[in-house]
Amino acid sequence: MRLPVAAETYSFGRKVFAEGLGTGLLLATVVGSGIMAQTLSGGNAAIALLCNAIATGAILIVLITILGPISGAHFNPVVTLVFALRGEVSVKSSLAYIVAQVFAAVLGVWLAHMMFGEGIVQVSQKVRTGMPQWLSEGVATFGLVVTILGAIRFRINFVPVAVGLYIVAAYWFTASTSFANPAVTFARSLTDTFSGIRPDDAPAFMIAQIGGALAAYAVCAWLLKSKEEQ
Template identity: 55%
Template sequence: MTTSTRTSAHPTLSQRWLAELLGTAVLLAVVIGSGIMAEHLAGGNVAIALLANTAATVGGLYVLIEVLGPISGAHFNPVVSAVMAWRAELSWRDALAYVAAQLVGALLGAWLAHAMFDLPLLQLSAKLRSGPAQWLAEVVATAGLLLVILRAPAGRASSLVAAYIGAAYWFTASTSFANPAAAWGRMFSDSFAGIAPASVPGFVLAQCVGAVLAVGLNRLLGHHKAG
C-alpha cells in the first residue's frame, strides 16, 4: 500500500485535527457572517434576518459535513466528540484533540467573519441569552441533534443534520446553538449571532445535559436505523 493510499483511507490525527479546526472555523464564519449580513440588509426586521441566517447555516453545514465528514467525521462540536468517545468510536485522546481544534476553530471563525465585514477583530458579545426557557431549549436542541447523528441512516447524516438545525433555529427559544464550541466562538462576536460571556456556562451545561439525554434515549430506542 502506498503512502498516498493509506492517507486517503485512514486520515492521520493531524489531518483529522485540521479538518475539525477548518470545519468549525468555516461553520462559525457562516453563522456569524450571515448574521451580520442579514442584520445589515433586513432593515430591522428580525424575522427576515433570522431566516437568512438559518438558510446560510443550513447550506454551509450540509456542505461542510459532506466535504470533511470522510476525513474526521465532521463533528465540529465537543459534545458530539465526547459521545463518540463514550461509544468507543473515537479514542479519548483523539476526542480531546478534536475539542481543542473545535475551540480554536470557533474563535478563528469569529475573527474571520469580522475581518470580512471590516469590523474590529476583538469583540465580546453583550447579547444576554439566559433563563430556564433558553436552557431548556438548548437541552432539546442538543438532544435532538445527537439523536439525529446517532440514528441517521448511512449516507444521510449531512442532510438530516442540516435540516434539523434549520428547523431548530425556529422551534427553540435559543435558536439552537446545540454546540459548546459555537457558544464559545459566538461569545467573541458582538453581532446578531453573539452570546454574552455570562450566558455561555448555562448554555454549555444545558448542551451537556442534552447530550446525555440523547445517549439514554438512543439506548431505549434500540439499535434499529430506518432506511
C-alpha cells in the first residue's frame, strides 16, 4: 500500500526492514490467531474462521498505519509488483521488498509456532486446490488491489482501514479464505495448523494471485483516470 512518503525521509535499509517487519508480524498474527481460534472454538470452524479473520484485519490496520509512511506497507509481492508497474517503486527496491517479504513471512510462521509450543519446522497437509479455490484467489487479489488503488486515489488516509475491512470480508466471501498474497501463501505452506496449505497446492494459488493483481492493475489504469487525465 503506497502511502505518502517522501523518498528521502527514510533510508533504503529502513524501508526494506519495515517491509520485513510488517510481513513477519502479519504472518505471526495469521498463524497464531488460527492456532488460538482452533484451540478455543471447540471444533466450531465458523467461529475459528471469524476469529482468524478479525485478528488479520485488525493487525493490517495497525501495521499499515505505522509502517506505511516508511516503506509504503506493501507486505505482499503482488502489491509491490503493481506499484513497480506504476513506476512508483524501482526495480532494486521491488526485488529487495519481495525478498524481505518472503523471508520475513517464514520467520513470522516460525514465531507463531514457538509462541504456541508447536514444532517450529512443519509442512502443511491442508488440501486447498481446484478451480473454485483458484478463482477465489484471483478474485480476492483483484479486489485487494482495487481496494488499495481506489483508496489511494480517493481517500488515502482510509487505506489502512479499507484494506483491513476488505481482508475480513474476503475471508468470508471467497472459497479459499483469501490468501491474496504469494509470500503469505508460501509461508502458510510451512505450518500444519488451521491456516496452512499444502506445498503442492501453493503454486496454483500464487499464479491466480498474480493474475488477479495484473487484472486489477489494468482495470484501475482505465477506471481511475479522470476526463482531465485522458
